Amino acid sequence: MEKWLFGMALGISSSLFWPDLPASQWGWSILLAGGVAIVRYRFPGAILFGLGWAILFFNHEVFWLKEQRIPFPAQHELNVMVSSAHQKSDHLQLLVSVQSINGKSYWPEPRIKLTLSGKKTDLNRGDRLRIRARLKIPHGLGNPVGFNAERWLLGQGITATGNISSFKLVYQAEHNWRDRWLMQSGQLMQGFRQPELLMALIYGEQQDVDKADWQTLRDTGLIHLIAISGMHIGLIAWIGMALSRLLLQRWSDHFPYIHWLSGMGFALLYSALADFSAPTVRSLCMLVIWIALRFWQREWSGIRIWLSALAIMLVINPWVVFSAGFWLSFIAVGILGIAGFLWRKPSLWQIQWLMTLLLLPVQLLLFDGLSISSVLINLPAGPWFTFSIVPVALVSGLLVPVFPSLAHLGFWLCDIQLDWLMLALEWIQSWCPGWVAISHHQQLLVLWGLITVLIWWCSPVIIKKKPGLLSLAGCGLLFTGCQSEPDWQVDMLDVGQGLSVLISRDDRALLFDTGDAYPGGYNMADAVIFPMLEYRGIRYLDYLVVSHRDKDHAANWKRILAKYPQTRIISSSALTADTLICQRGQQWWWGKLQLTILSPRSSSGGDINEDSCVLRINDGQHSVLLTGDVERKAEAELVRLPKSVLQSQILSSPHHGSKSSSTPDFIAAAAPEHVVHSAGYQNRWHHPHPAVLSRYSQSQQWITAADGMVSFEFSQNNSVIRPFRRLQPWYRQMEAWLVDDQPLK
Structure with missing residues (x-):
């Protein structure tokens, strides 16, 4: 089986x-x-x-x-029922099930995530709306690091997102029992220091937890203690069985399984309070299997129960295969089983070391880094949560509608402990940052090293049955360590509607423009640029070129300068007292690369597109031309330069492919082999413009919105092009399916 x-x-x-x-x-x-x-x-x-x-x-x-030809037409008529609503600072986020789209119904009803901008709107679960919205497929930034929006959305079964242009409330539902329970809990926590963490710990309501707190928990390896896990379900079931034995013992002779059913009932109640999240359902599924085996008086091994729960969840809802929480939950339970197999009664220290070692590949895959302090911090924090915080928090959560005053006392005790925990973690981080970002090359070394260590650890069995495996792992480690790096490379980052280009050689880099930043705090420095610098193993950012002051090019220069204070800033605007102002004719060497400023002749302050710095990078064989937002006037001046000065192998299209740029004369003079249009997905300016795409018909064109980050790797007599999305699985290439009007084959 x-x-x-x-x-x-x-x-x-x-x-x-x-x-x-x-x-x-x-x-x-x-x-x-x-x-x-x-x-x-x-x-x-x-x-x-x-x-x-x-x-x-x-x-x-x-x-x-x-x-429905998403994203066409531009507006769709939808009848929806609200599944959840979360008010943010400047918008409302809705998760809805769609009852009809443009008059047509589907089964099962599609799940869509919608954004309603503007003033605060009071919408609740169960409300029915008639809306007009512009929809798009699950689509995020296409870079090898950073948040994988497609995987996150599909992991929740969300098959489209959109923005609401207008809506009408058709039916207003009353708050259901769960909403009332959570509202009462929130009222009991008023004035607490860590109410958001408490709500996440008890009910799985994580959307309001401060990003800085999540970062601290991730960096110290404690984020799994806040997330709902099998421990929560097991503890609740045990409480249910204990109460049953206390109150219903007289009935146990007539109904011998009443205690198991009581435990199951409590587990179901708590799972509903946690909104049947993936880890909760996984634990519930394993509990159901275990109780069913007690009814049938059967004995199954732990691996069979584990595999049964895994297979059942994947068959019922294959979307969970994209959920990181689903895999972390199952793998953690599997590791506990391995620990029991290896040591029979493993100590906390043995469990923690094994958990850290075997979760390392998953951690690298999801977060591109490691928590070096997680083992030591988890040793005291694990028992603290297991025997003090979690039991009190869960019991208090169950007491909310019955004994609110007692629940308030329990919440208060947990809040004090969580506050102490966060203060201790912040103090530890101030002395020793617990998180280490690891470059792509280092990740491969770590993974091959881990495989080699595991095979060597099991060597008595492995060598006897599969003697070649240890040699193969050692060769993989040696090959990865000796693998040559390109002389230099250019990463045209996917930063949505904006521009940011990373040029790197060895452990040094030059950054051209910084992408945009948004009112809610989301910015391209944290989302893309910093992770890419770490992914490339960059230690020194030598130059930051800010082409001009437009927000989608310059919004993050202060943030980048704060992290890399030794960086030399070059710009058409006096951003700092020692900014080097771009001016045609400036030229210098950066290692073996020649950097030349081709425009502007003289900057008027960096507030207009024509002030954009135009930078040409050349190694004698390969050349790259970065143009910012220059338009016709600046292009006309560039065309007057000698052909050998302007002509470049790779070009970032001026002004994201706007029809006000990329004149035929400029294109003929630059004569690029490759053109990259850095533009946002379904942007309102329709960049790159179809007319511009036709003008570059003699060049190979790439669009970051569709192709993701486009990398060019240069060696002495060789160049390699790597468009990120074209090397990715199907769920990150759905745009090609829609645009080309071809079936998913």
Whole structure:
């Protein structure tokens, strides 16, 4: 049975890596083949069965996007029911289930995340709305590091996002029991120091937790203690069984399973309070299996229960394969099982070390870094949460509607402890930052090193059965360590509607423009630039070129300068007292790279597009031309330069591909082989303009909104182009499916 369950889970999980989503016809064929094969060949047949099921499921779920031609038309008429509503500083975020789109209904109802900008609006779960909205597929920034919006949205089953232009309230629902429970809990926590963390710990309401607190918890390796886990469900079930034994003991002779059912009832109640989040459902599923085995008087191994819960959740809702929390939850439980297998009664120290070691690949994959202090901090913090904070918090949460005064006391005790914890973590971080960002090359070394260590650890068994594995792992580690790096590279970052270009050589870099920043605090420095500098292993940012003062080019220069205070700023505007003002003719060497300023002749202050610094980078064989937002007038002056000065192999299109730039004369003079248009997805200016795309017909063109970050790697006699999205799985390339009007094959 274990092979069958593992094969099913493996087949569905493979969807994380598919380059394309095969058509439904392939799904039916593979499902049928798996059903036939499973009779004789359980494991391969189960893999095929899971693969076919996943193909059919995902095709069915995204079919409506194709039929409604998202994102066309520009506005869609929707009838929706609100699933959740969260008020932010300047907008309202809604998660809705769509009952009809442009008059057509679908089953199951699509889940869409919508944004309503402007004044505060009071909408609640269960409200029915008729809205007009512009929709788009799940789409985020396409960079190798930073937040993976597509995976996060799909992990929640959200198949589109959008902005509401108008709405009408059709039906106003009353607050349901969960909303009233949470509102009463919030009132009892008024005046507390850590109410947001308490709500996250008890009910899984994480949206209001301060970003700085999340960062602190992540950096110290304690974020898993705040998230709802199997410990919560197990503790609640134990409380239910204990109360049953106390109050219903006289009935146990007539109903021998009444205590188990009571524990199950409490677990269901708490799962509903936690809104049936993925880790909660996982734990609930394992509890149901365990109680069912007690009813049937059967004994299953821990691995069979674990695989059963995994397979059931993947079959019921394959979208969870994209949820990081789902995998972290299951892997953590699996590691606990491994610890029990290795040591029978493992100590907390052994569990913590094993958890840190085996979660390391997942941590690198999701966060591109490691918490070096997590082991030492978790040793005291783990028991503190397990035996003090979590039990009191959960019991207090259950007492809210029954004994509110007692619940308030419990919340107060937990709030004091959480506040002490956060103060202690901040103090620890002030002395020793717990988080270490790791470059891409270092990540590969760490992963190969981990594989080698694990094989060596198990060497008595491995060498006897598979002697070549240790040699293979050692060769992989040696190959990664000796792998040559390019002489220099250019990363045209995907920063939405804006521009930021990273030029790096060894551990040094030059940054051209900084992308945008937004009122809510979201900015491209934290979201893209800093993670990319760490990903490339950059230690020194030698130059920061700010082409001009437009917000989508210059919004983050202060933030970058604060982190890299030794950086030399070059700009058409006097941003600091020692800013080098761009002026045609300036030229200097940066290692083996020649940097030349081609425009402006003289800056008028950096407030207009024509003031943009134009920078040419050349190594004698390869050249890159970065143009900012120059328009026709500046282009006309550039065309007068000698052809050898302006002509470049790679060009960032002026003004994001606006039709007011990229004149035919300029294009002919620059004669680029590759043109990168840095523009936001579905931006309101329609950059790059179709007329501009046709003007560059002799060049290979890339658009960051569709292709993501475009990297150019240069060696002595070689250059390599890496468009990020074209190397990614199907769920990060859905734009090509929509634009090309081709089926997901």
